[in-house]
Amino acid sequence: MKNFADRLLKEITKMENPSCIGLDPRIEDIPDFIKKQSQKKDSKTKNAIAWSFFIFNKMIIDATFDIVPAYKLQIAFYEKYGSEGIKALEKTINYLKKKSKIIFVDAKRNDIGxxxxxxxxxxxxxxxFDVDxxxxxxxxxxxxxxxxIDDAIKxxxxxxxxxxxxxxxxxxxxxxxxxxxxRLYEAVGKMVQKWTKRTEGKRGYGVVGAVVGATYPQQAKVLRKIMPKSIILVPGYGAQGGGAIGAALNFNNDGRGAIVHSARGIIFAWKQKPYKDNFKPKDFHLAAREAALAMKKDLLEALRSR
Amino acid sequence: MKNFADRLLKEITKMENPSCIGLDPRIEDIPDFIKKQSQKKDSKTKNAIAWSFFIFNKMIIDATFDIVPAYKLQIAFYEKYGSEGIKALEKTINYLKKKSKIIFVDAKRNDIGxxxxxxxxxxxxxxxFDVDxxxxxxxxxxxxxxxxIDDAIKxxxxxxxxxxxxxxxxxxxxxxxxxxxxRLYEAVGKMVQKWTKRTEGKRGYGVVGAVVGATYPQQAKVLRKIMPKSIILVPGYGAQGGGAIGAALNFNNDGRGAIVHSARGIIFAWKQKPYKDNFKPKDFHLAAREAALAMKKDLLEALRSR
Incomplete structure (x- = not known):
């Protein structure tokens, strides 16, 4: 079984792109033509929404899989529609597997042993779900x-x-x-560094990574030092106000060891400046590709100019 | 819309039982006759498991709904089987609604706004899911x-x-x-006390409750004082080693303000001492009833003898 950190870093290098796209659909932001198509497939409301999510995700994936190494699915947006929503999540996961992409699920799960x-x-x-x-x-x-951690290793x-x-x-x-x-986040960071040790792959990173928001650059600097062996997943870029320069602080000096995430700023780019004037709703996926390429460029520039 | 704390406390008083049953099914602990019945309903593995869960839960509910005020569903055991598992959760929730029981879902969800x-x-x-x-x-x-909190109030x-x-x-x-x-748990407890204020119902408790394990009686004493206006949900009784005397420390002096939870010790009582010698697998639900009654007695005695 290949080490996850090695697999992820290999894909990032192959794509020359340390970012991932969040497939976090919201029915109110999905183009009407998809909603109409979905209602034809199934007239039950929740099933129609689940179809909309899958068609929307599939078009985004088809338009971007050659430029991004990974996708992150925020399960809350699917769970909102119960078992039907989870079915849309499963279909999206299966489609991403066919495209051999790395799949993160953002579920923030936690419980007793x-x-x-x-x-x-x-x-x-x-x-x-068998995601990465x-x-x-x-x-x-x-x-x-x-x-x-045990299952990650296994x-x-x-x-x-x-x-x-x-x-x-x-x-x-x-x-x-x-x-x-x-600070408490430093104490948690130290535990993560302890947990990731002895899970390291050939590229020097372990399979226990960390989430550190792009909106907190000062903390990112501290945490990068505390957790040199962890891959950092960086949310908050774009829609949440985090910039590329702040996000870049989560990378090690060699420009490795982190992956920056954006959802709304990419998948709903067609509704936002500067894309909304140049893309029709039916071309929302092309706007997403443009936004994903812009994000890649933005991040690589920030990493180079450090 | 009636205040949740009032509703819950009313049901606890009505049943004279400050405990709830955890419907946390595990396929390996479900009697064979249910598994066979389920395979007839649907030969697909995950669907058959989901059927087993629903039949198992329904029999437990039918055997106990007249003696307990509330049920708690740990969603992990359903999510384990993807959308099919979530369907079993939905069916169980709908059945509990028909019986007018209070329904907790233990999902420990957390995310940005x-x-x-x-x-x-x-x-x-x-x-x-529209649970309580x-x-x-x-x-x-x-x-x-x-x-x-906003939705709880709404x-x-x-x-x-x-x-x-x-x-x-x-x-x-x-x-x-x-x-x-x-301690950090004290800081969190103080926040909970702050959050629950101004959400109080007629019985003096707010709709922001707290989870405090029955396995930590010393901390329970401290936290009860910090959060006088919160209903405390107490896991860890029974299978996890928490006793009734420890659990009782989570109640206010009037014997109100907490609800103790047990899952494995009730629903799988038929496999455990002292029930396993007296109940056949087909009577697992009757063993659950006995165990639920024993838990009620145990808690009421501990509350009386404080």
Whole structure:
């Protein structure tokens, strides 16, 4: 079983693109022609939405799979529509597998040991969704995280542990100063570094990665040093206000070790400046490709000019 | 819309039973006769498992709904089987609604604001699973929790925020001492107390509850004082080693304000002492009833003898 970190870094190098696209569909932002097509396939509301999601995702994938190494699916947008929504997630995952892309599911799962095992089976095992990596919330401590690490090693997969999230109030608990003067996110980062050790592949990175928001560049600098062996998944670029220069601080000095994520800024580019004047709704996927290429360029420039 | 805390406390009083049953099915622990019945209904493996779960849950519910106020579904055990598993969850939820029982989903969801909104819609809104309460992980701070609180107020629902979890390593981060000498779980408890204020119903409790494990009685005492207005959901009783006396510390002095949860110790009682010698597999649901009654008695005695 090939090491996940090696696989991911190989794909990033092959594409010369350290970014991934978030397939986080919202029915209100999907072009009407797709919604009409879906209603013909199934008149039940939730099934029609699930069809819309799959058709939308498929068109985005077809328009971008040759330029990005990985896709991230935020499960909340699918779970919103119950079992029908989860079916759309499954279909999208299967389509991405056909295209041999790396698949992250952003589910931030967390629970006590035996229950974490069930989640881990759900996402990382061949019996479940069988995706390449999952985001995990560390609040329950090591016995809630270990089942995921064990499966990551067993099945050649990876996890990304929430360390410093991109949202405005992430500091409420993550920034709390501990008795020893370090911040909670530093303590979590140290655990991640400990957990990722001895899972390293040929390229020097382990399979326990970290989530560090592009919106917190100062914390990114500190955390990059604490976790030199972890691949950092960087949300918050674009729609959430994080820039390429801030995101670049999550990379090691050799320009490796991180992958930057954007969802809304790519998949709904057709509704946003500067794309909305140049693309018709039916060409939303082409706008997504343009936005993905612009993001790649933006990141590579920021990495070069450090 | 009636206040969730009022609804829950009313049901607890009506049943004279401050406990809830966890419907956390595991295929390996389900009696063979149910598995055979399910395979006849659908030969596809995941569909057959989903049928087994529903039949198993339904029999447990039919045997216990007149003695317990609430049921808690741990979604991991359903998600393990993808969209088919989620369908079994949906069917169980619908069955519990017919029986007018209070339904908690233990999903420990957490994300940044706009994504937390999607999760909240999924679980708490009439457009989603529409259950009564959801467990929420606080690591992302208030803007990841607020969407759930808003919906709880809007739809007459509740949330239970993880404060001190029942697992052995919950102290890894939750017990860390902060600069001001308080523990992280105390800081989270103070936030919960702040969040639940102004959501109080007629019985004096708010709709933002807390999860505090029965396995940590000392912490329970502290947290009960910090969060006088929160209903505490207490996992860890029974299979995880928490006793009734420890669990009782989560209640206020009037014997109110908490609900104790058990899953494995009830639903798989037929495989465990002292029930396994007296119940055949086909009577697993009757063993569950006995175990639920024993738990009720145990808790009421512990509450009386404080």
């Amino acid at each position: 035996p229950t974490a095992e069930a989640y881990s089976t759900a996402f990382l095992s061949p019996a479940g 990596a999952l985001t995990v919330n560390p609040y329950l401590g090591i016995d809630g995280v270990k089942p995921f 099945y050649g997969k990876g996890i990304f542990v929430l360390v410093k999230t991109s949202n405005p109030s992430s500091g409420d608990f993550q920034d709390r100063i501990l008795e020893n003067k370090e | 706009p994504t937390a909104e999607a999760y909240s819609t999924a679980f708490l809104s009439p457009a989603g 309460a959801l467990t929420v992980n606080p690591y992302l701070g208030i803007d990841g929790v607020k969407p759930f 739809y007459g629902k509740g949330i239970f925020v993880l404060v001190k979890t029942s697992n052995p390593s919950s102290g890894d981060f939750q017990d860390r001492i902060l600069e001001n000498k308080e």
